[in-house]
Amino acid sequence: MSLSLHDTTHDITHDIAHGTAHEAAHATAHRTAPEPAHKTLPGAATALLEAYRPATDRFLATPHRTLLGRGTAATVPHDSRPAAARVREVLDGLRRPGAPAPVVVGALPFAPDAPPALAVPDTVRWAPPLREDPLIALPVPHDGQRPEWAVREVPAPERYGEAVAAAVARMRAGEFDKVVLARTLELTSPHEPDLPAMLRRLARRDPAGYTFAVPSGPGRTLIGASPELLVARQGGRLTANPLAGSAPRSTDLAEDVRRAVALLESEKDLHEHAVVVAAVREALAPFCASLEVPERPTLVRTAAMWHLSTTVTGEIADPGVTALDLASALHPTPAVCGTPTEVARAVIAESEPFDRGAYTGMVGWQDADGDGEWVVTIRCAEAEGRALRLFAGAGVVAASTPQAETAETAAKFRTFLHAVGASL
Template structure:
């Protein structure tokens, strides 16, 4: 059954979008076509939502919240049970080839080495930083965003997927689209109940079942990965505690299976002190977590900016919020940004660096995290045009 929530923003007329907002999850899919208004200021959008001046908001938050957001007031907000299962859109995903790697593998190793020198220095406050790299892929015909998302959802056991028009952020994002298949929940709000499910600590899966099981068990005993995960959970507990009472989290993480990876994950829950805090307010308060940034957040964010430059919407958040304040925001990982002409896409992958990290292992982790996007695009990392 489809539930539709519609509303108007001022006296504006709904505008059609080339690419509607879609967020697919195991339990629920959101389809938000049309646009009544848009915001590049996430805090202004959150304020108008609290004041009842807009009926809903969907879209994407950037990694650095000082940068423009891409948020839309949709003409309709459709809730559908289960993963996205609409008919396959017209146009197929063309086979893509890797055109560039930013930085090169050697460049990423150098960046990790530089970070490790800081992390191992006794007088440096930074204890974790998440470093990413990207691949630029090209195609001989346009890449249809909805068709790519459809393929990502079909390839993911949990049905994860999202598609977001980045036009509201302005140049250089006009007509660009963010598409991905994120397994990581930043925050969900339902009434006063709040839940988060951070992922930190990763291992590439093996084809052989016995070897795969051994990889999983090794991850649960990894001092490096458990330490990295603990930093993330503690940071979320602290941030959530400022807005919630009865914040709860298990004492140890659980294994989370993805098609190409094992993750360590911990559910963190709480009860809102005030129902005035919407899902978007919560996302703005919690983002970026140590899972995509590091600790302390300010030092890690500055280090990322120095090493990588502007991340844009990678490692930001994608989600929705309705007039009651309920909603869900996913961390925008396992994703790519399709250019305005749709002839190329830049995909991203990162990993948490702590003092115990090994540069070669970190490089391999990013390669494994490229897998969902590369598979959907019919490409491999080292297949050059």
């Protein structure tokens, strides 16, 4: 699956220098996604971004659209039925003849038995994607005051490294194939964080990604900027974009190219990526009349990371299958949990001294027609009062080292640390 240095160096250099690598990686998904519900003037997307207010609003920007939901018309209950069935029931109950299809927006957690944070807003405003809005390039006004953050790493880096080493030893003994181990940064400040300003900085740092801010529980807000689409459905077509295998970016162009090429040729990362793509294929195939899976991964870049990426597309066999049906069949992928899934879940519970909550769950939207987009909840934090908890994880396989995985999580933290004005 690897590509040679000769084949890739020129193309990667060109993409980095001209700023097109990330956009090219999303091109197929963008072609298959629906247009925003209403055509609007330039500046409409940034207007929704500027209008976001915590507690009452739900904001989501994707490479295809921007939405802002305000208020709560209904919430999705928590019971033993599949989440997709509960969402379908709520949305069907709100359908009105001649009115637009109602929309549910929010997040589902990593743990299958934990309550969701899904609601139908009173109003939903739509706009084109942020990446197409010329005003997104304008800097966020700053009052000159840098927040004072106290930062605590949980677990400490050395403890995280020990957990990685223990998992590697068990994999080499044949117990399981992969596990994703995460760690957190607990940030506290004398004042409540300015969540709208954080959201604006996250969106401007990567306007072609998936930026979100939604209530995640009483007094809590989930906020972040994920690079990874779990699955989108538009009519009879689906798109999934699994990411697995990562490398930190460099501010030096030559070094950035070297890291990108090394990632494309890394046996460890290519194997990790292939495991995830195989799982996605297996999960989606039963729903599809046809499924297209490229043989080789490409690169997606964020401001902090390079990722191996594969865009999977398919034609859905049953028109009654919704976006959340598909997302639930995929969740959790080996990219956020591991394989075999139940063994990996057990290792995560033994190794991580915190509750993941919404981290590595999914966040997104779905309308009453079954169309929607669900994103893997990574590069995120949960805000509550004067505290923020940031999350980052790394895929651990038999070839992993504690030093490399600790460095990878540190690099992934940078997306959010930049938004909050803190450092590690």
